[in-house]
Amino acid sequence: MSLRITQITPALGAIVDGIDLSQTLSGDQLAFLNDALVKHQILFFKNQPITPQKQLDFAANFGELHVHPIYPVLPDLPEIMLIDTHENFLPDNDTWHIDVTFSETPPLGAILAAKKLPSLGGDTLWSSAAAAYDALSEPFKHFLDGLTAQHSVAKSFPASRWATNKQDKEKYENAITKYPLVTHPVVRTHPISRRKALFINDGFTTHINELSLVESNIVLDFLYKHIARPEFTLRWRWEVNDIAFWDNRITQHYAVADYLPERRIMHRATIIGDKPY
Ligand code: SIN
Secondary structure, X not given: OOOEEEEOOOOOOEEEEOOOOOOOOOHHHHHHHHHHHHHHOEEEEOOOOXXXXXXXXXXXXXXXXXXXXXXXXEOOEEEEEEEEEEOOEOOOOOOOEOOOOOOOOOEEEEEEEEEEOOOOOOOEEEEEHHHHHHOOOHHHHHHHHOOEEEEOHHHHOOHHHHOOOHXXXXXXXXXXXXXXXXXXXXXXXXXXXXXXXXXXXXXXEXXXXXXXXXXXXXXXXXXXXXXXXXXXXXXXXXXXXXXXXXXXXXXXXXEOOOOOOOOEEEEEEEEEOOOOO
């Protein structure tokens, strides 16, 4: 099988054909995927019916895996996050976000597998935070370049939802202790491509340290709107057994919550990255 790439939009995204992710990948195949990920920022693989263990094995080729401190995970494979959303477990990822920026070393990427889909809806959008940064004026880029922002796990994971019984409270308190507020640059440099990208997100960023709260709110609000501009985004309509692999250092994503009361099940493996700079 020979690997083929089809680009999706000018800003980001490509479909990869000619690979079976249930097999052990060769050094050449992994190098190809690493290069393609850096270039296209998100890769899609169609018709890949892999088990959770195979998904974990695939993800582990790219680095150490993160275990989510609050969100449900598969009981026998905690490195696989279980995003099983329905009427009685509401989706909470319908916000533009970068995964796990509450960590000192946020993920370099994540691999998401579609397991069960609603009859209609449940798409996911990704935005290139590098294309969004590139489109800003030079004086505004210069203004942002020196700034830092705080990120909080509690912003997307409020105690009111995630610490409602004794067992969850203990898990929640452990998460808050393990992940105190953390500061990251507002603009980060991708460690491989060297591209600069916006690294604030509506999921976890609370404020820009160097600005007053009012100024910070105005700047963040503008940046969140800017990031969501269609020019920087793509929208993926899932089929069961599709797999997406995104570069979390340079993209944001939004899962459209338009399918209730139907059910949607996704499995995510999350690969730990470096400290942003
Ligand atoms: C995520 O927010 O990491 C998962 C996106 C999705 O469920 O489509």
